[in-house]
Structures are given as structure tokens and as C-alpha cells.
Amino acid sequence: MNNVLYRSRISGTGSYLPEGLITNKYLETLVDTSDEWVRDRTGIKHRHKVKDGQVTSDLAYEAAIIALKEANISANELDMILFATVSPDQIMPNTACVLQSKLKAGDCMALDVSAACSGFVYALAIADQFIKTGPLKNILVVGAEVLTPYVNYKDRDTCILFGDGAGAAVVTRARPDDESTIYSHHLHADGEISDLFVLPAGGSKMPFSQEVLDKELQYVKMKGREIFKHAVRTMSKCCKEALDYNQMSADKVDWVIPHQANVRIIQAVADHFGISMDKVVVEIEEMGNTSAATVIVAMDKAIKDGRIKRGQNILLTAFGAGITSGSLLMKY
Numbered sequence: 001m002n003n004v005l006y007r008s009r010i011s012g013t014g015s016y017l018p019e020g021l022i023t024n025k026y027l028e029t030l031v032d033t034s035d036e037w038v039r040d041r042t043g044i045k046h047r048h049k050v051k052d053g054q055v056t057s058d059l060a061y062e063a064a065i066i067a068l069k070e071a072n073i074s075a076n077e078l079d080m081i082l083f084a085t086v087s088p089d090q091i092m093p094n095t096a097c098v099l100q101s102k103l104k105a106g107d108c109m110a111l112d113v114s115a116a117c118s119g120f121v122y123a124l125a126i127a128d129q130f131i132k133t134g135p136l137k138n139i140l141v142v143g144a145e146v147l148t149p150y151v152n153y154k155d156r157d158t159c160i161l162f163g164d165g166a167g168a169a170v171v172t173r174a175r176p177d178d179e180s181t182i183y184s185h186h187l188h189a190d191g192e193i194s195d196l197f198v199l200p201a202g203g204s205k206m207p208f209s210q211e212v213l214d215k216e217l218q219y220v221k222m223k224g225r226e227i228f229k230h231a232v233r234t235m236s237k238c239c240k241e242a243l244d245y246n247q248m249s250a251d252k253v254d255w256v257i258p259h260q261a262n263v264r265i266i267q268a269v270a271d272h273f274g275i276s277m278d279k280v281v282v283e284i285e286e287m288g289n290t291s292a293a294t295v296i297v298a299m300d301k302a303i304k305d306g307r308i309k310r311g312q313n314i315l316l317t318a319f320g321a322g323i324t325s326g327s328l329l330m331k332y
């Protein structure tokens with residue numbers, strides 16, 4: 001690739017899930033569902049929920065502090081903050097600026113990335129590009145969501161899936177002798193099928209009104225079965241694309257970290273891709289679908305408990321509203 005001056009690596013990660021829990025048993029009291037059905041069909045046992053007053057940037061702050069410490073840099077050494085979310089604190093200002101202030105990061109670029117569940121992979125790819133071409137050296141990439149306010153707890157198709165959480169990674173310019181590096185990323189979008197997963201109200205198309213509230217259009221609407229099929233097809237394709245591009249065979253991948261939306265989607269992707277589930281990081285049971293946060297929370301958990309080790313090949317893949325999708329291959 002032309003104009004590549006440097007390589008980037010992940011120098012630190014962190015994650016934070018708020019203390020509140022929404023259990024399947026609790027959901028049984030709200031909608032016609034059962035713990036057994038939800039576990040069987042999604043793999044989810046519970047999801048986390050913020051306490052009153054806790055906002056997306058608060059969760060991101062907790063994750064970022066851990067990532068910065070691990071990367072051994074202070075917030076004022078950051079050149080950029082990329083904040084992947086579809087549930088910002090407010091529409092304006094962007095949540096990256098709010099986090100910049102909370103971290104006392106000082107002057108740096110600060111931008112939100114809206115690509116739903118693919119948001120973290122998109123943001124990581126953007127960070128990699130900025131590092132590769134210089135002059136930036138340290139970029140904080142966050143995936144954080146407070147989705148519970150956008151979930152209709154009368155809709156059993158969606159309320160069983162989503163939760164709140166945050167993850168963060170520091171992306172740093174690699175030293176010439178660093179083995180650890182981001183190899184490639186491949187990002188895609190298909191706006192032709194954007195109707196599969198939408199949040200109808202709150203934008204210029206449908207500003208908030210009494211009618212919005214009466215019709216409950218402030219909540220996410222999803223065509224679950226169709227999304228399921230697209231998710232499997234797209235993430236499998238993205239994984240293959242990453243390997244083909246790097247001329248790497250699947251057996252050289254130590255861990256695949258897919259978007260955590262449904263354990264059956266993850267199993268089907270592993271199947272299509274021809275990789276054993278032993279090599280797939282699955283954290284959905286304890287957190288549900290946290291959109292832009294899932295990939296980095298799962299990655300951080302696997303790093304912290306020793307599954308992922310330095311020098312291993314890690315393949316991230318994600319799929320989300322938009323419809324967006326992508327993959328990123330790295331040596332951790």
C-alpha cells in the first residue's frame with residue numbers, strides 16, 4: 001500500500017460493564033418468553049444495565065482508564081479519540097469530546113463513529129490508517145453503548161438481546177522491532193437493506209413528538225430472522241476476505257472475535273469459516289448484544305483472562321445496522 005510510513009499495534013485494552021443486570025427471569029415478567037428459550041436461541045443469560053444518571057461516556061471513561069494504564073501512556077499523550085456508538089450522551093456535542101474532557105486529554109482530534117455494531121471495527125481501521133500515514137502516534141478507540149433506553153421492554157424480539165457496556169483500545173505507532181501489528185482491514189456497507197434494523201425517531205426524519213411516544217417509535221425495530229441470515233453470510237465473507245488478502249490459512253488464526261449478537265450466529269460463522277468454536281471468543285452469555293462494544297469487550301476479557309496472548313493472530317469481524325460489516329486482522 002502506498003503512503004504507509006508506519007505500522008500500528010494495540011498497546012492496551014480495557015472494558016467496563018455496569019453493575020445492573022437484566023436477567024432472563026426478569027424478562028419473563030415483562031414479555032411472553034422463557035429463560036430456556038432465550039438461552040437456547042441466543043446464548044444470553046443476562047445483560048448489563050446502567051444505573052440512573054450513568055451515561056455512555058461514563059462507561060467509556062472506565063474502560064479507557066484501564067486501556068491507557070495498560071498502554072502506559074497518559075490521556076494527554078492521545079492524538080485522537082474515536083468513539084464508536086449509536087447511543088451517544090447527546091446528539092451534540094459528540095461523545096468523543098465529552099470523553100476527552102472527562103479524561104483531561106487536552107487538545108486532540110475527537111470524533112464519533114456511527115456504524116452500529118460494526119462501529120469498533122470501523123473505528124479501529126480508521127485509527128490504523130491515521131497511524132500508518134503519520135503523524136499521529138496514540139489513538140484511543142472506544143466502543144460504548146447505553147442501549148437500554150432504546151429498547152421496548154414490551155417487544156420480545158429485541159428486549160432479550162441488548163445491553164449496556166464499553167470497551168476501549170489504545171492504538172499506538174509500532175516500533176520497527178515490534179512483532180505486534182495490524183495487518184489489514186476490510187470494511188463494507190449495504191444501505192439497500194438498511195430497513196432491517198432501525199431506530200425510527202429522534203433524527204431529522206422524525207423529530208420527537210407526542211405521536212412518536214404514542215406509537216413507540218423511540219425504540220429500535222428489527223427484522224431479526226433476516227438480520228440473522230445476513231450476519232452469518234457477511235461475517236463469514238469478511239473473514240475469508242481478510243485471510244485471502246493476507247494469504248493466510250484459517251489454521252494460522254489463533255482467535256476469531258466476532259460481533260456478539262447471538263451465539264447461533266457465531267456458531268454458524270465459525271462453521272462457514274471452517275474454524276473450531278474453541279478458537280472463537282464468546283462472551284455473549286454474560287453481556288448480551290452491546291452493539292459497538294461487543295468486539296472490544298470480548299477481546300479485552302480474553303486478554304485479561306489469558307486466552308489471548310501477545311504474538312497470536314486475531315481476526316475481528318462485525319456486522320450491524322446500516323447494514324455495515326467488516327473484518328480486521330492483527331498480530332496482537
Ligand code: UT7
Pocket residue numbers: 032033034037038041042117156157158160197222223224225226227228231261262289291319320321
Ligand atoms: O447486532 C445486530 C442486530 N441484531 C441481531 O443480530 C439479531 C439477529 N437475530 C436473532 O438473533 C434472532 O433472529 C432472534 C433472537 C431475534 C429470534 O430468534 P429466531 O430463532 O430467529 O426466532 P424466530 O424469529 O424464527 O421465531 C421462532 C419462534 C416464533 O414462534 P412460532 O412462529 O414458531 O410459533 C416466534 O414467535 O420463536 C418465537 N419467539 C419467541 N419465543 C419466546 C420469538 N421471540 C421469542 C422470545 N421468546 N423472545
